[in-house]
Amino acid sequence: MPLTCDVLIIGGGIAGLSLASVLSAEAKVVLAVAEPALAYHTSARSARQLIPSYGPPAVRELTDRTLELLHGIQDRTGLHFLTPRGFLLVGSGDAVQLRASEGMEFLTPAHARRLSPELRPGTFEAAGLDRRSFGSDADAMIEYHRSAAAANGAQVLTGSPVRSAAPAGSGWRVEAGQERIEARTVVNAAGAWADAVAAVFGAAPQGLVPYRRTAAIVDAARPLGAGQPMVAAADDTFYYRPEGSQVLVSPAEKVASAAVDARPRPGDVEAVVGLINRMTTMDIRSVARSWTGLRTEPADGHPVVGFDGAVDGFFWLAGQGGYGFQTSCGVAELAAGLLVGRGTGSCTGATVAAVSPLRARS
Ligand SMILES: Cc1cc2nc3c(=O)[nH]c(=O)nc-3n(C[C@H](O)[C@H](O)[C@H](O)COP(=O)(O)OP(=O)(O)OC[C@H]3O[C@@H](n4cnc5c(N)ncnc54)[C@H](O)[C@@H]3O)c2cc1C
Structure with missing residues (x-):
């Protein structure tokens, strides 16, 4: 029997995990990751610094929002992610x-x-x-998102590379390692492999x-x-x-x-x-x-966040470049809002447009 879910997230780095932790409160989520462990690739290799003045305006807005959300999580849970470091x-x-x-x-x-x-x-x-810059505990952030997603019932499949997919009903049937998954929507959070994963779903590359x-x-x-x-x-x-x-x-x-x-x-x-x-x-x-x-990252250096537009039920969460941790919670909040049809939350229209996958095609 295939696993069924509302949203299949492909990728177990900071992008996929931070989305899983917020989205799983509102939707049935499965997260598939190619490697036997979470956060094996870029998310285990960062410099762990969050710099509000770094990057184009859309990135800076998402960084400010991420810091606000991380401070909120710290206050609520007593966990510690952030240490002031200029x-x-x-x-x-x-x-x-x-x-x-x-x-x-x-x-x-x-x-x-x-x-x-x-x-x-x-x-x-x-x-x-x-x-206003902070050093960050990347491992604690990853673990917080993993455990929040698990507490909401999200299922994490490690050692499950997504290699084939076909439209099924109003969604997708996906093969991920030994697992078959039926999902209404697929989120592409596959980091360096995001354009390759898009090809599996028949989506055009973003030039990542x-x-x-x-x-x-x-x-x-x-x-x-x-x-x-x-x-x-x-x-x-x-x-x-x-x-x-x-x-x-x-x-x-x-x-x-x-x-x-x-x-x-x-x-x-x-x-x-x-x-x-x-x-x-x-x-x-x-x-x-x-x-x-x-x-x-794509040529314009902005993340790529939103529905593909040309391929139904296919959502991009990629291209975070050197900003993946500092924008993580802000990007996850935006992505979750778009996925459940709630809208773009605190994000300005300019930022939503700057990160939209449709910008490459306009
Ligand atoms: C040296 C260095 C320093 C950095 N410093 C900072 C910093 O100080 N601050 C900051 O904010 N950012 C920093 N970054 C950037 C940050 O680390 C990245 O933006 C972020 O880790 C990207 O996360 P990700 O989840 O998109 O990708 P990844 O962590 O690479 O995750 C991709 C995931 O996709 C999975 N995957 C791929 N293909 C498939 C498939 N077919 N099926 C299933 N799963 C698949 C992989 O297994 C992996 O789990 C730095 C990066 C580097 C290299």
């Missing part, structure tokens, strides 16, 4: 002006060095600070491109204080932040990739360690571990 952008005057957006405060280099004394004098000429990004945990002779901000180069050549007694670093690369289980390339981490050692006095001496994930 975000400091450094570089040439032009580069900082170009990258800085609303909500960022401009600082002199001397002021920036009071917050981040490890920065060597003379290595940057301008700085911008986002004081996975881009590699690497990060590493390193040991430094003079590590950062716990309260120090995340520091990022305005020209996107590196970022770093405190990680307990160690430091998280990234070359902040954006290199197009196939949808694969990405791994660091030899030399990438060593090169960024060399650069950060020239920019700062931390004296990074060894690399404890490193990883690479895929940040997947």
Whole structure:
């Protein structure tokens, strides 16, 4: 006998799980994930920073809403997801002006060095600070959404890759690993594989491109204080932040990739360690571990959230790029509202239009 549900969500990263946790309060939800574990791909590989000033206006609106919702969940449950951690952008005057957006405060280099004394004098000429930024506990967010979905009766099928589907009645019959599922609506939250999953349902691709990004945990002779901000180069050549007694670093690369289980390339981490050692006095001496994930986005850099329009019962929840955690609850709220026909909630019309899958076709 096939499993039946209102909504089948394909993908068990932060996108699929955050939707499952809200939608399962109003609909019968099954979530299928290809891997044997939840959050195996990009959602296990992020830098865990939520930056309200980062991204285009639609992303910033969804980030503000996500922070509001996460604070609400913390207050209600006593769980802890968010730790205040500023975000400091450094570089040439032009580069900082170009990258800085609303909500960022401009600082002199001397002021920036009071917050981040490890920065060597003379290595940057301008700085911008986002004081509203937070470090996030990504594992706690994933676990909260998983358990909220389970408490609402959502069924999670791990090790269940979706490879074929056919229209059935007013919905879909889907094969996911050993399972057969009948669903009125299918949500495509398959991260780097979202365009490939769309093809299974006969939907046109959204031009989603996975881009590699690497990060590493390193040991430094003079590590950062716990309260120090995340520091990022305005020209996107590196970022770093405190990680307990160690430091998280990234070359902040954006290199197009196939949808694969990405791994660091030899030399990438060593090169960024060399650069950060020239920019700062931390004296990074060894690399404890490193990883690479895929940040997947369409050409305009906005997430893709909404009904496909051309293929009935097919809904997109993809293209979150480097914003998947910081927009997660806001995007899930918008998606759930559209899926149950309740409307777009607190989202402005401009944001709904900016993330609509139909924008690529207009
Ligand atoms: C180095 C790095 C740093 C980052 N830092 C931040 C940050 O600080 N803040 C932030 O907000 N974001 C950050 N991001 C981005 C963020 O991690 C992503 O936007 C987010 O994890 C994407 O989540 P997702 O659920 O869409 O994709 P994923 O986590 O990749 O999940 C995709 C899911 O789809 C499943 N799937 C694929 N194909 C199928 C199929 N056919 N059948 C069934 N299941 C399928 C996979 O198994 C997986 O469960 C960072 C990313 C990287 C790589």
